[in-house]
Amino acid sequence: MVIINNFEEYKTYEGSQLGVSNWHKIDQEQINRFADATLDHQWIHVDQERAASEGPFKTTIAHGYLTLSLIPHLWKQIADIRNVKMEINYGIENLRFGQPVLVDNEVQLQAKVKSITNLRGIVKATIEATLVIKEQTKPAYVGDVVFLYHFH
Template identity: 70%
Template sequence: MVIINNFEEYKKLEGTLAGTSSWHTIDQQQINRFADATLDHQWIHVDEKRAEEEGPYQSTIAHGYLTLSLIPYLWKQIAEVRNVKMEINYGIENFRFGVPVKVNDKVCLQARIKSVNDLKGTVKVVVEAKLLIQDQLRPAYTGDVIFLYHF
């Protein structure tokens, strides 16, 4: 885990691979809870029998937005940012979904620090996020996550 105490320490990480989180299994219960929370009950996510019989993946798949919502959880396994008065999930850019995450797949986040800038006391950090799927060559997604920090 990377420990970051201030802007200067963050800036030194610019252009480097911050690290990789531990593996997280996305099970059907998590998919169903996400479907309930977002009111997105499309059969490819929640109907196990139909997905197995009619679906292109022979199983249910996680919502793309479910996999995106794991970024804060997985990021906290990679970096501990200390001395922060406030942290804001500011945005996401250039995200592309490569392959679906099937039920019971294990995923992890690989994070590279693309840029770190001090904007008059607010530190803007752009992290290139890649969600890897165990035993898959292509990532589930790649894109940039933007965090704002007030140290």
């Protein structure tokens, strides 16, 4: 894990691969809980029998937004940004889903610091986030996650 204490330290990582998270298994229970939370009960996610018989993947798949919602959890395994009064998830830019995450797949976040900018005391960090699926060549997605940090 990388520890970053201020803008100057963050800036030294610009253009560099920052690290990778641990592997995280997405099981059917997590998919079902996400479906309940978001009211998205599309059969391709929650109906294991129908997905097996009619679905193109022969099993259920994780919601794309479920895989995105893992970014904060997995990001905290890569970087410990310290001395922060407030951190804001500002946005995601240029996101493309590459392939679905099947139930029981394991995923890992890879993070590259694309840019760090000091906007009059607020630090804007753009992180290229790639969600890798174990034993797959194509990622689940690639996109630029933008964080705003208010350092002490």
